[in-house]
Amino acid sequence: MRLPRSLVGWFYVSPLMLVLIPFFVLPMVVIITASVLEGDGFGGIMPFFTTQNYIDVFGSGLTFNLYFSTIKFTILTWVFSLIIGFWVAYFLVFHVKNQLLAIGLFLVCTVPFWTSNIIRMISWIPLLGKEGLVNMILQGLGIIDKPLEFLLFSDFAVVVAYVHQLTIFMIVPIFNSMARIDKRVVEAALDAGASRFDIMRYIIVPLSKSGMALGSIFVVSIVMGDFFVVRVMSGGGSASVVAALYEDISVLQYPPAAANAVVLVLVVMLMIGLILRTVDIRREIAR
Amino acid sequence: MAVLPPSKSSKRSKTVEKGAGTDPTRRKVLKGAAAAAGAVVGTKALGGFPTIWAQEIKDIELRHVGVSYSVVKAIGDQASKDLGFKVTMQNLDTSAAINRFITQPDSVDIADVEGWQAKLATRRGVIQGIEVAKIKQFDNILPIFTKGELDGNVVSRQGISPYQAMYIEEPDSRELHEGVTEWATFLPQVYNADSIGYRPDLIGRDITEWKELLNPEFKGKAAILDVPAIGIMDAALCFESAGMIQYGNKGNMTRDEIDKTIEALIALKRDGHFRATWTTFDQSVQLMAAGEVIIQSMWSPAVAAVRVKDIPCVYAPVNKKDGKEGYRGWCNGMALMGHLEGKKLEAAYEYLNWYLSGWQGGFVARYGYYSPVPSTAKEYLTPAEWEYWYEGKPASEVILDPYGVPMEQPGAKRDGGSFVERVTNISCWNTLMDEAQYMNKRWNDFKVA
Numbered sequence: 001m002r003l004p005r006s007l008v009g010w011f012y013v014s015p016l017m018l019v020l021i022p023f024f025v026l027p028m029v030v031i032i033t034a035s036v037l038e039g040d041g042f043g044g045i046m047p048f049f050t051t052q053n054y055i056d057v058f059g060s061g062l063t064f065n066l067y068f069s070t071i072k073f074t075i076l077t078w079v080f081s082l083i084i085g086f087w088v089a090y091f092l093v094f095h096v097k098n099q100l101l102a103i104g105l106f107l108v109c110t111v112p113f114w115t116s117n118i119i120r121m122i123s124w125i126p127l128l129g130k131e132g133l134v135n136m137i138l139q140g141l142g143i144i145d146k147p148l149e150f151l152l153f154s155d156f157a158v159v160v161a162y163v164h165q166l167t168i169f170m171i172v173p174i175f176n177s178m179a180r181i182d183k184r185v186v187e188a189a190l191d192a193g194a195s196r197f198d199i200m201r202y203i204i205v206p207l208s209k210s211g212m213a214l215g216s217i218f219v220v221s222i223v224m225g226d227f228f229v230v231r232v233m234s235g236g237g238s239a240s241v242v243a244a245l246y247e248d249i250s251v252l253q254y255p256p257a258a259a260n261a262v263v264l265v266l267v268v269m270l271m272i273g274l275i276l277r278t279v280d281i282r283r284e285i286a287r
Numbered sequence: 288m289a290v291l292p293p294s295k296s297s298k299r300s301k302t303v304e305k306g307a308g309t310d311p312t313r314r315k316v317l318k319g320a321a322a323a324a325g326a327v328v329g330t331k332a333l334g335g336f337p338t339i340w341a342q343e344i345k346d347i348e349l350r351h352v353g354v355s356y357s358v359v360k361a362i363g364d365q366a367s368k369d370l371g372f373k374v375t376m377q378n379l380d381t382s383a384a385i386n387r388f389i390t391q392p393d394s395v396d397i398a399d400v401e402g403w404q405a406k407l408a409t410r411r412g413v414i415q416g417i418e419v420a421k422i423k424q425f426d427n428i429l430p431i432f433t434k435g436e437l438d439g440n441v442v443s444r445q446g447i448s449p450y451q452a453m454y455i456e457e458p459d460s461r462e463l464h465e466g467v468t469e470w471a472t473f474l475p476q477v478y479n480a481d482s483i484g485y486r487p488d489l490i491g492r493d494i495t496e497w498k499e500l501l502n503p504e505f506k507g508k509a510a511i512l513d514v515p516a517i518g519i520m521d522a523a524l525c526f527e528s529a530g531m532i533q534y535g536n537k538g539n540m541t542r543d544e545i546d547k548t549i550e551a552l553i554a555l556k557r558d559g560h561f562r563a564t565w566t567t568f569d570q571s572v573q574l575m576a577a578g579e580v581i582i583q584s585m586w587s588p589a590v591a592a593v594r595v596k597d598i599p600c601v602y603a604p605v606n607k608k609d610g611k612e613g614y615r616g617w618c619n620g621m622a623l624m625g626h627l628e629g630k631k632l633e634a635a636y637e638y639l640n641w642y643l644s645g646w647q648g649g650f651v652a653r654y655g656y657y658s659p660v661p662s663t664a665k666e667y668l669t670p671a672e673w674e675y676w677y678e679g680k681p682a683s684e685v686i687l688d689p690y691g692v693p694m695e696q697p698g699a700k701r702d703g704g705s706f707v708e709r710v711t712n713i714s715c716w717n718t719l720m721d722e723a724q725y726m727n728k729r730w731n732d733f734k735v736a
Contacts (some may be wrong), residue, residue: 041724042410062728065735130579149507153563153579203594232570235563236513237556239734247515247731250382251723252389252407 028265035258043252053259063260067267070240073155073230074271077162081219082212084163085170089211089218090204092179094186106175113168121161121229128152128160153235156247161233162223169222170215177206177211177284210284216275224268346633353384353399356568356588356656357477357619361689362647370641372634381514388413388624397635398473398622402452403516403719405473405622406463409455414622416458416470421636423644428659432475432618434467437711446520446538446716449475450619459546473620474639475659477651480614480709481562483603484575484585484593494603496612497521498529501583510574510583513564515730517717520615521584522548524714529613538718542725549729553736564734568592575600584717587655590702591694602702606712613714614703618659652676653689657706679705 003011038048055061086248088109096102112120127133128151135147150156181204189199228244241264291584351358355378363376379387385407388398400408408414419425431437435450454468461474467607485494490505500509500521512518523540526532532547534540540548554559562580565571572592574580585602593600607613618708619641625633648664651657652672658664664674674680679701686695703709720726 009602011683043385044409044411062732062735066731087414129577131577149562162300231513231566235510236565236734237561237563239731243734244727245730246382247727248724249386249729251384251516253724253727256724 016191017235031258031261034255035262037255039253041253045254050255053255053261056256057259057263063263065243066239066244069238070162070224070230073158073162073240074220074230076159077166077214077223080159080163081167082216085167085174085215086208086212088167088171089174089178089208091205092175093181094204107169109171110168112164118228121232122163124157124161124164124233125152129146153233153237155234155238157233157235158230158238161229162226166219166222166231169218170212173214173218174208174211177208181207209279210281213275213279213281213284217272220271221268224264224271243272290379291368296357323409326546344370344372344634345630348527349374349631349635349638350377350394350535351375351621351638352377352379352387352395353619354378354381356586358399361648362550362642362650365646365650366638370634370637370648373637383454392624393626396627396631397638399619400473400622401617401619402447402473403717404651405452406447407454407719408622408720409463409472410461412459412461413625414472415625415627416455416460416472417474417623418458418636419469420473421640422471422474422643423625424638424660424663426456428475428643429661431710432659438707441695442711443613443616443714443716445536445714446615446718448616448716449478449620452570462641471650473622475618475620476642476647477656477658478616478618479656479724480616480703480713481584481586482605482614482703483582484571484590484600485582486575486578486599487601488599489578489581491670494582494601495605496608497524497527497605499603500525500584501529501560503557503560507562507583508557509578510563510565510571510580511561512571512584513566513734514654515727516719516723517615517617518564518584519545519548519726520534520715520718521732522552524605524615526551538715539720540722540726542722543568543724545726545729549733552733556733560591590690592657593654594694595694597686604703604709606708607714613712614709616713617717650689653687653694655701657710661706675701677706679703679708 034045035053036051037048038046038050038052040046092102092106096105126133130147130152131134131147132152134151135144136143139147185203186199189203194202225242225247227240230240231243232236241260245257245260245264248254248260300328300582350370351363351374358376358378360376363374381401381404384399385404388395388400388404388408389411398404398408398414400414400612402641405414425433431435431442432449432453434450435442435444443449444451451465452463453465453471453473454464455462455470455472456464456468458470460470483494483497485499487493499505500511504545511521519540520537521533523532523537523544526548527534527537531551532544534544563570563574565574565583568586568589571583571585571589574583575585575589576596576598587602590602605612605614619640623632623639624633641662643658643660643662645658645660645667648658648660649667649672652664652668653676655676657677661677665677668676669684671683672686675682675686675695682695682697682699684697685693686699688694703712
């Protein structure tokens with residue numbers, strides 16, 4: 001029996017559709033619907049169309065402050081995790097000659113991730129606190145005479161926790177794409193007299209772009225959607241888009257929360273679109 | 288979360304009627320089980336009754352859902368033991384809890400609610416009225432709750448006091464009722480009066496006013512609670528105490544009052560006054576124990592938890608003075624979800640009755656919380672414990688916490704004094720303001736500032 005071509009096509013995409021429709025499309029439809037309805041202030045939603053929720057979101061300076069703060073954390077986390085992730089992957093792929101050892105070290109990178117990320121985050125607190133290890137050591141060495149307060153409950157602490165949590169998401173895809181670089185290309189470049197910098201610039205970075213893009217997508221979407229790390233590590237001194245949204249939900253203001261969620265999804269999609277526009281992942285992977 | 292359908296009121300009222308009268312034998316059996324509280328219940332206590340009833344009771348499971356400081360596993364375990372059916376305790380934070388009651392009411396049997404949540408749940412029609420006549424200890428519940436007064440003193444009505452949220456006219460009413468009726472929205476079970484915790488060793492004097500939290504002396508060493516609905520009330524108590532802002536009702540502020548409060552908070556934050564804000568019990572303990580913070584709004588057991596580490600910490604007595612100061616009161620109670628009916632509803636009533644029969648009151652007293660029926664709690668406390676926790680007298684022997692760990696040495700006194708002194712000095716109650724959404728928004732302005 002021969003199936004018509006179009007049907008075969010649908011067949012191919014059906015596994016993805018089976019996941020996407022119930023777990024993404026349907027919830028989004030519910031959220032979008034809720035975002036244009038009126039709430040009664042008691043957790044009820046009334047079937048009256050309104051754009052007021054969106055007007056409130058865009059008309060409030062708070063929205064911009066929240067996005068500014070969240071995007072600031074996203075960019076800082078992205079930069080540091082990319083730099084660290086890139087060099088870790090580079091070291092594992094090009095400097096560790098023994099492949100078994102390289103894979104072993106790669107697995108070692110994942111060891112901290114065997115514990116919950118909440119524990120990993122909270123363990124920074126005794127380290128960075130006023131009476132924490134870092135301050136104690138610095139004071140013991142006589143480098144500072146008063147504890148450094150910016151270490152904990154600050155933007156610094158938030159970024160440290162994010163980078164610690166998310167660098168692995170950079171290492172894995174970059175490692176993967178670097179490992180597929182043909183070593184002979186590097187050798188040929190060396191033979192042709194290329195400097196180490198040129199090799200990095202013309203061979204390694206371009207050929208591991210897809211890994212960097214994939215890692216960036218993970219990091220950006222996780223930081224944009226997080227509220228817990230910000231809350232704990234900033235000592236409540238900073239807020240994030242999702243934290244604000246969650247507070248709406250806590251007083252049962254579903255429609256404004258839904259409008260906020262829709263805007264957030266659009267912003268994250270836009271950011272990921274930008275990443276994909278810079279690096280054509282599909283082409284790079286097919287390479 | 289979808290659009291919520293109108294209430295199933297007709298069905299619910301029928302349910303209640305059924306629970307109310309019919310089937311006396313079964314009720315008697317359940318009562319028999321409850322009466323055996325404290326003793327080992329099982330086939331023995333139920334002996335003489337047809338085995339089938341014992342069997343049916345055994346299969347009942349009640350899910351009591353709410354915040355961790357109110358819905359405690361040890362209490363559920365004891366109830367299961369005493370009642371002969373299973374009580375499961377499930378913990379969620381305040382906002383997750385109210386969201387679950389509203390959006391998945393069938394997944395909960397007994398909802399743990401504060402006054403303002405009882406109001407919301409009533410409005411949404413997810414709970415059914417509690418028939419007051421079926422609550423044996425109802426007349427012994429302190430009049431703070433049942434009548435809104437204590438010893439002739441009217442209890443503050445700022446915020447949503449338990450009394451204001453307590454009554455409805457009919458079991459399926461959607462609106463609260465002013466004044467006593469036959470039907471309660473929720474049954475108070477645990478409450479306390481909150482104030483400021485501080486480190487006496489690092490401050491060196493007594494703190495009795497909220498404005499101390501704003502004292503420049505403590506710049507960079509102060510913290511407040513970051514749960515907008517109650518954090519703003521703590522802040523308001525501070526600003527009112529300092530004479531900076533005047534409030535009509537701290538528990539239901541106008542937009543103007545909210546704006547002024549938030550602006551003042553932002554100014555303090557920019558000035559570096561707050562070391563942190565905290566959202567969970569553990570955070571507040573950590574902040575205080577590590578010396579990151581030496582003064583902050585705090586909860587009573589958190590103060591105790593700091594002291595257990597041998598770090599001095601005092602819960603400031605903030606008695607009312609010139610129309611200022613006072614404690615922020617809170618009260619959690621139990622509400623019956625609308626879907627309960629028949630045997631399960633009867634079991635739920637037995638559970639409510641068990642709850643007020645004393646064991647739980649004794650248990651929560653040992654970490655500083657109060658029972659609405661002190662007369663039964665007293666039976667489960669030693670005289671020394673009763674004097675220490677309720678009468679504010681010096682401990683005559685070592686005071687143990689609920690799990691038997693020594694907590695206070697002889698001679699220690701409870702901060703704030705006796706039960707009556709603390710409770711009559713409550714000046715506002717946990718609440719949900721009419722302007723809650725606006726307030727949340729402004730609170731986030733404070734957070735990102």
